[in-house]
Amino acid sequence: MSAAESDVIDTLVGIKPGTTLDAIRARRPDARTHAQVSFRALFTPQDLGDVSAVERFAVARFIAGLHDAAEITAFYADGLAASGASDAVRTAIDAALAESRATGPYGRYPAGPLSAEDTAGPAYRASAETTHGLGRRLAAAFEHTHMLVFHPRDAAAPALQALLDAGWSTTGIVTLSQLVAFLSFQIRVVAGLRTLSRAA
Numbered sequence: 392m393s394a395a396e397s398d399v400i401d402t403l404v405g406i407k408p409g410t411t412l413d414a415i416r417a418r419r420p421d422a423r424t425h426a427q428v429s430f431r432a433l434f435t436p437q438d439l440g441d442v443s444a445v446e447r448f449a450v451a452r453f454i455a456g457l458h459d460a461a462e463i464t465a466f467y468a469d470g471l472a473a474s475g476a477s478d479a480v481r482t483a484i485d486a487a488l489a490e491s492r493a494t495g496p497y498g499r500y501p502a503g504p505l506s507a508e509d510t511a512g513p514a515y516r517a518s519a520e521t522t523h524g525l526g527r528r529l530a531a532a533f534e535h536t537h538m539l540v541f542h543p544r545d546a547a548a549p550a551l552q553a554l555l556d557a558g559w560s561t562t563g564i565v566t567l568s569q570l571v572a573f574l575s576f577q578i579r580v581v582a583g584l585r586t587l588s589r590a591a
Contacts, residue, residue, distance in 0.1 A: 398423065398427055399426075399427060399430050399577075400416075400423075400426055400427075400577065400580055400581060400584070401413070401416070402466075403462055403463055403466060404581055404584045404585055404588065405588075406584070411587075412587060412588055415584075415587065416584075426576075426577070426580070429573055430573070430577075433447060433566070433569060433570055433573055434447055434448070434451070434470065440562060440563070440566070441559075441560045441562050441563035442563050442566045442567065444474040444475070445471065445474045445475060445476045445480065446528075446529060446532065447474075447566075447570060448467055448470040448474045448476070449476065449480060449484060449525075449529055449532075450529075450532055450533070450536055450567065450570050450571075451467040451470070451471075451570060451574055452467040452468050452470075452471050452484055453484055453487060453488065453533055453536060454536060454540065454570070454571060454574040454575070454578075455467055455574060455578065456484070456488040457488070457491065457493075457537065457540050457541075458540075458574075458575075458578050460578050460581070460582075462581075463574075463577070463578055468481070471484075479524045480524060480525060480526075480529070482524060483520075483521050483523075483525045486518070486520065486521045486524065487515075487517060487521050487525065487530075487533050490515065490517065490518060490521060491515040491533070493513055493515075493537070493541050494541075496541055496542070496543060496544070514534075514537075514538065514542065514545075515533070515534050515537035515538070515541075516534060517530040517533060517534060527557050527558070528557050528558045530557070531553055531554055531557030531558075531559065532554070532557075532559070532567055535550055535553065535554055535567065536567070536570075536571055538550055539568070539571045540571065540575070551564060554567070
């Protein structure tokens with residue numbers, strides 16, 4: 392990462408050079424660098440491939456909203472606007488978040504001792520109006536993302552087939568899964584650093 396490039400996690404937490412939190416992050420320079428490299432690879436790659444910039448930022452905005460991470464939601468909302476997303480898409484993302492509120496995690500374990508922790512919960516299905524605003528492909532991505540966030544134990548082949556049926560390629564599905572994993576990581580790191588900031 393060049394000295395001139397903004398570190399996204401530093402930006403989201405509000406970390407300034409020379410502060411205690413800056414020193415804490417500096418203790419793990421590889422982790423800091425890899426987090427920024429991952430961000431660039433997912434959101435500003437040289438080749439977007441099968442997943443457009445609008446789709447990438449829309450999914451990130453949705454994930455941050457599912458986690459009630461207000462500042463991160465705003466960050467990706469700005470990225471979504473800069474990517475050229477239409478007003479209809481941005482309005483539909485708000486509708487999807489309103490429709491899909493949940494707590495979780497939900498899901499079922501294979502029969503055995505862990506079955507005592509099975510928890511039933513809603514599976515998100517976008518309304519017809521929201522699907523119209525998002526488009527079938529992005530609506531399917533949101534349904535899949537909601538499952539990965541709230542029903543990780545229930546991921547199975549039919550869920551992947553739903554994405555394929557909506558026009559996602561296998562490469563695109565991998566990118567979608569990487570987005571979910573990265574945002575989950577980023578949200579937790581930011582939350583942890585903010586906790587440290589308040590304790591300092």
